[in-house]
Amino acid sequence: VRGRTVDPAEAEEFLRLFHAENPAEGPVEPRVAAVRDEIARTGTYVHTTAELEFGARVAWRSSARCIGRLYWRSLHLRDRRHVTAPDEVAAECVGHLHEATRRGRIRSTITVFAPDGPSGPGPRIWNEQLVRYAGYRAGGRVLGDPRYVGFTDNARALGWMPPSPMGRFDVLPLVVSGGGEHVAAGPQVHEVPADAVLEVPLSHPDFGWFGDLDLRWHALPVISNMRLDIGGISYPAAPFNGWYMATEIAARNFADADRYDLLPDVAEAMGLDTSSERTLWRDRAAVELTAAVQHSFDEAGVSLADHHGESQRFLRFVEKEEAAGRTCPVDWSWIVPPISGGLTPVFHRYYDEPTDTGPMFRLDEQAKARGRGCPV
């Protein structure tokens, strides 16, 4: 990345999009000329705040896998492009958690740190999400989230001390590499203060015993290892959040065999016949887990979508995009929810193919490896 100069054609394409969709910003030609000149002199250019905000919103609008795109214009930008030091990045991530959580009235927010540029890389956040739970190998089993066993090991190798005793829901520390002059220092570990992480203890509207399972989940999903690419500029650290859809927690994080794998426990507590898959105990347990997540978030006053409502909103989004004369890239297999797919209207139609141009969130292979604690 170091040394790469921005492609002026990519910059121009973005600027033309920005001005076309925002006529109040005035004519595009002067800005194009200025940016071409800036790239010729410095190898890169600096987005105006309005350009950055628009670029981030369009990146969301173009996220083929995201069902929550109807309100893409509401994305709140925290512009932190001057920040490259790892401790400042960590502190700003904590600020993001506070500002976006708002005690439960979640606000879709993105914090953009320094870009990669000719004079050096921007900072990197190694975590997949700002808030996730540790996984500890213990005998043949895993305590906590098996997805993060590698990341947890890595954090410990970098000096992190897990709480004692270790639990199933220990919030992982942030692992951050600085940008610019801080690159050489390597990754640093920063605890996330408890008061920055809103969590919801789970209960079920009808099953009194459900609370005894001692489950909880964090309120805020903040993806933190995808890069934000806008008009030839690449921001490798740009954590963003919306709010959860219940099935993400209930039917994936809690249900997947390589995550918390809770369906057997829930089914047993429900008294279901688990002697064969054919008795549909998995199906029933997953629906009740989803009901519990919805009930608990609602009780706690924390924003949360459900797959039925969100599917309807998504189709409104698709209609609006079509009405605006834009293609609307959709990845069907990510949009259709992991339970009751055929019962939602998103299941029953075809969509435009995902694209790979324009402002875009991208997960590169190195970031992916860092997020899972694999050697990079």
Added chain:
Amino acid sequence: VRGRTVDPAEAEEFLRLFHAENPAEGPVEPRVAAVRDEIARTGTYVHTTAELEFGARVAWRSSARCIGRLYWRSLHLRDRRHVTAPDEVAAECVGHLHEATRRGRIRSTITVFAPDGPSGPGPRIWNEQLVRYAGYRAGGRVLGDPRYVGFTDNARALGWMPPSPMGRFDVLPLVVSGGGEHVAAGPQVHEVPADAVLEVPLSHPDFGWFGDLDLRWHALPVISNMRLDIGGISYPAAPFNGWYMATEIAARNFADADRYDLLPDVAEAMGLDTSSERTLWRDRAAVELTAAVQHSFDEAGVSLADHHGESQRFLRFVEKEEAAGRTCPVDWSWIVPPISGGLTPVFHRYYDEPTDTGPMFRLDEQAKARGRGCPV
């Protein structure tokens, strides 16, 4: 189609596949030479019975949307290539129903009628499936299966008399156009005798009231409007059946808003709160409908797959195909079941893309239109 001659290269490619996978059939060269000669003389060629059987099985093996492919070698062939007259086609379809149903011990079966050829087209079966229920427009609503309102109208225009009184589960007649010299006669309507159609009345293992909904479904799914293409020869009438997977009936035929749309009735009878989608009443009703279908088919001794077991079998099929060095085309969005997708192992992986070469079942636009009663 009339007048089209077979492409010798396509024929040869198929023959090489057949001999490669069936070494006991001897060397391929003499057969290739004979077929090339036959095509040069007649414009087409005649499959041996072994070739036809293999071609049909490979067409099944290659059906990217079919989750039931593990036992593709077991497909039973009924070779009726000499049949072109519409009444004989209809009689052979009835024979297919008897032979494949076996009072519930369903056997995967295909009946192959005369191919399209230089001297004229083969016969056509207009029905999407040999057994489907009529849909009648009544006021602003539909009695029966709304999918077949157009087909039902068309059958009536061709002389079919619905039973009196009309019901929700009236088996549609066969609509058949003859091949060869019978083409000019146009489509004919043939009643399916009641004793050829095994049906299962639905009950639920725990809900006594479920029987009062008066639901039933037919045991045998026989797709009858896809053409079977093998080595350059196209068989436009080649009805085939396996057995049902419960979710096809419960979560699609009974659940889709443009089919029987039964989830609201079931939810109400279950006493669920249907004031909002978020209460998950749809999800719960669909699971119980699925349980009812499984229970009823099991009680009646009729073969039926469930989505959990069939997903596991499907992954064994994929492994076997990979072990045999073959690509295994898969259409993810059709393989993942319409409920509890994420709870089945087929959800959690990528597959080879669908292909369009080799022996294949295909639905052409005209057949699709005929199956829905649209003008052709």
